[in-house]
Amino acid sequence: MADPATAVASPRSAPRRRRMVRDLKAMPGFTAMAWITIVALYLPIMVLVAFSFNENRSVVLWTGFSLDWYAKALENDGIRNAAWVSVKVALFATVISTIVATMAALATTRTRKFTGQGLVYGIINQPLMIPEIVTAIATLSLFALVKKLTGLNGIGYLMMAHAAFCIPFAYMPIRARLETMTLTLEQAAADLYAPPFKVFTLVTLPLLGPGIVSGAMLAFVVSLDDVIITLLIAGPGETTLPIYILGAIRRGITPEINAVSTILVAVSVLLVMLLFFVQRRMQR
Template sequence: MPGFKTVGWACVFALYMPLIVLIVFSFNDNRSVVKWTEFSLRWYAAALENEGTRNAAWMSVKVAAVATFFSTIAATMAALATTRTTAFRGQGLVYGIINQPLMIPEIVTAISTLSLFSLIKQLTGITGVGYLMAAHTAFCIPFAYMPIRARLEDMTLTLEQAGADLYATPWQTFRHITLPLLMPGILAGAMLAFVVSLDDVIITLMVAGPGETTLPIYILGALRRGITPEINAVSTILVGVSVLLVLVLFLVQGKMKK
């Protein structure tokens, strides 16, 4: 189509030029984020030596890992229940309920989650990071659900029916046939859920309690004191982790296809 290439390059420029600027100035020796002097790794060293950064990063990883684990399990079960069954009345409503968090503004989800957890805390007196993990798990389910369901819809029932014909139980069929074929979709869903949880701000800002500062919240607080190359360095590390996850996913999927 005429102009398609121009629009495509314009989108690429708008999406990735800010990242390039951020990465370049994270290696700047000068404290200024607009004036380049010389190449240096001092801000990466400062970020790694910063106890606040390390604690926030560890909290982000813990919350994201727990949310990824449980949301991927729930999403896999939901995908199996909505694709490996005959069509039933209200199936469209089920799809809508599962994907509803994607359509509701995140601030609304954050406020409603905060209200629910505040009520539970008042009734039970129980506090802790579990509330933040539960909020991230619920929010990540539809992100994990989409690639898993897409993978299931692309899989034919031939091998599963063959297993049943050879007297395999439903569990044996799932374990030896369905699950290995579904694993690329599960890995894609888990990766997407992990990244979404890792960089979430709004829900975390509302739900997190004292001592539960994640890395994005820590960066947001640091930005209020002014942008420094140390923030650029931390952000570059986050970008690197995301890219690494994508590369690992592609390598694993490539080996599974072989």
């Protein structure tokens, strides 16, 4: 006998999937669960953003709308310096980690399968698996040793640390892109007399482009938002924006911090949206 549900719903099989989705939505508590999730995720940010426009000095008592705190934040030298450090470190980390991640992704997808390949994935993704505080302390100890041996100081240490932990974030989208790219296109290029280097520059790299851009943007955002490693590694005059915010909170929360945080959120959201846009385009 034919499945009665199918027979009643439609003689075609196409709507089957749609019906399943509808069924899930009809389950008790679905709507409540969705709202709880949305509120838990976004209510804090909404409160933060709202009070960044507060006229009053309080972050709990709304009195009226104003942009004063933004003006104040943008005039604050501490914030401006911190923002500049953040951008410098993030740019450096993005460039280095994206190059390394691209090479790693090529090595793990465009070579013959080798023993210990799983181990290599593990090694590349180390920063995702080890607690960040452990990585931070380990990096700190190493850098202390290097500083003692070489006598070198400066922001380079912070940049290197960021570049290192950004690698897996840059690596993931690049590898994903490479895995969806069939080898056939590269073989076609080789078949049409392109030597290996030309195959790479004329076919692999242009096709990999969207993956590299996503990887770079992800690395940038991750570097921009980092606290723990930065907190331990950053020397004097190397305060990044998140560290500045952390310090300012200790002195008491003002809507100025809300304003800076809102800007940081806006930049991150903008970059993530751009990332989705790029990924949508590459799925064409």
